[in-house]
Amino acid sequence: MIPELSAAYVCLHVGFKLALPDGRWPLSAAALKSMVCLVPMACGIVLCLASVAVAAAPRAVAGSAAADSTAATDASRFSPERLRRVDDFLGKATGAQGYLGAVSLVVADGKVVQSGAYGYRDLARSSPMREDSIFRIYSMTKTVTTVAVLMLMEEGKLSLDAPVSRYLPEFSDLQLFEGGTAERPRLAKVKGTLTLHHLLTHTAGFAVAGNEEATKLLERADLHGSSDLTEFARRLSQLPLAVEPGTRFNYDGTQLEVLARVVEVASGQPFDTFLQQRILAPLEMQDTGFSVPVSKRDRIVDITVMGSDGKLALDQGPSALQPGAMLNPYPSGAGGLYSTAPDFMRLCQMLLEGGSHEGVTLLGRKTVEQMRANHLTFLDPPVTQFSDAEGFGLGGSVLLDPARKGRLGTVGQFGWSGAASTYFSIDPTERMVSILLLQHLPNGASNDLPRISTPFYNLVYQALVR
Known part of the structure; x- marks a missing residue:
């Protein structure tokens, strides 16, 4: 196995964060090389504007593992003050009466504009959440499986x-x-x-x-x-x-x-084997797989359900009682993967960038466009299970009408979710990927926790001011 990822940040402090929370770079090698040339000049600017930088630095968020979670430049399309609303919301949502914990990661234009680890990863609430915590992503696996199918189609x-x-x-x-x-x-x-x-x-x-x-x-x-x-x-x-x-x-x-x-x-x-050799390894998704090595299992988040007494309880399914083991006897293409927010971001960035990321090309641009297109136009009504605000592409849903969906977003936005409250969204128009990971199986009961994907996406999009 590839060694465990470092949780340290690697940042160029020119007012924005360039590294993913696990220390890997969302930019290509060529882009990084060009940025290095600017470091001497950037250092001078930073020295001259030190007082401004200190005054404008985002505050640490209680319960978050990421103190610098809302870094952005004045030239950014995002308002730092508005991005803090994401932190405030997720901090409250993972309070004593809420979810155990959550990890968020938002990347726009190749830069991390928001990230955070909130709450805890265990039912005892003794182990703080980490940005590289490992989640059962369940149905988000379907997107990875779809990429595998389309790669073979292209061949x-x-x-x-x-x-x-x-x-x-x-x-x-x-x-x-x-x-x-x-x-x-x-x-x-x-x-x-x-x-x-x-x-x-x-x-x-x-x-x-x-x-x-x-x-x-x-x-x-x-x-x-x-x-x-x-x-x-x-x-x-x-x-x-x-x-x-x-x-x-x-x-x-x-x-x-x-x-x-x-x-x-x-x-x-x-x-x-195909997924590991052709997708996960090339994209450096080092914490993603159908099982978790023993050395990494302390990073797995407990999966909860709401008990009849109105308190969170540990789910009694095999995946909760045997964390890190395969979720099925076979490698499930429908829902068998474990992953982290930084890892899944790399897959999403590949899709956002038209099939290539950091010099690695998995799919052609036109194939990715087909993934993000609505393929249910031949049905009448086109969708019978979700809403007429969405269609379905290859490996995820496609937003057709944000107004009818009832949340902020963009026509053509592509994404999906997992059964245990994991979510991702790829917005080609805004050049943005948003990921929110929790580990809770909703049961629809009146005493269950409210789902938070819609307010999360709303808070991300309301921070766009340019």
Whole structure:
């Protein structure tokens, strides 16, 4: 394993922060070289303006591991005073009656404009949150899996409009659940062709949250008890679809597990090996993987649920009771990754920059544009599970109407979230990435904690003044 990341800041104090919270640089080597040439002049400026810098320096935030969390220059598009509202909000949200803790990271124009570690990473509230704390990012894994699929498409090893059966022959003779019961189903042959594009856009027609009796068949198959992705795909292929492919958007992880198996077949590598060698290592995502080394497990954040007594309790699922272990018997392309805010920022920066970051190119610019486009225009209504303010791209949602969404943002904004309250957003127009990581499984009960992604994004966007 690559050695554990340093938590120290590496900054050029010319009024703005250049380094990510883990010490790595969001700028390219060429950009850094050009910046180095300016250091002597910058030092003189800093000496001359020392009194101004001290007066304007952002204050430390109680409960935050990042004292300099709102650094910005006068020329910045962000107001430092307004950015402090993000700190104040997250500090309160992780107070004694709130979430255990949170990590935020906002990068605009390649510079960190806001970051912070708030609260604690353990239920006992004895270990302060760190900016390199490790989170179960669950469904944010889907974006990484999508990148893997698109890389293989660019290499000519996959075609998105190709039948899934071209790569997984067990999907050749799919059936459709037309009625009856799980014990005595009435089945018919599927008329359409299930494609990789259907899997990527969650329009495959699998029975998740569909017909109740068809869903019973899915549950009995115990897909998540599969020993590997090969077994997962085999079990799923024997089950009937709930609807014809391409006729309904139905978000679920099943489709991404099939895509993970397709990656294995097309690449000739185990899925986790492909991700490590082709995505995680090139992007230097050193704290991201399907398991966490023992030496790093003290950085894993406890995952909580709201108890019936109105107090936070440790979740009793395997991922909470065995922190750092694989979340499934197989490397789950739908939700199996652990990661940190600085690590995931590197993936997001790659997507923001059109497929390349720090001299590493994973995707072409046009492919990234396809990821961020709404792919549900062929459905009527286009989205049946979320809201008509959003569409779905490849690996995440696409904001179509900020007003209808009810939060500040930009048309074309791309992002996704994870089940345990982890969020990311990529805004190409504002050249900005926003990440918020918590570890809480909401249950929808009246006594549960309020979700804070919308106020977080609102506070980030209200700080934009230029």
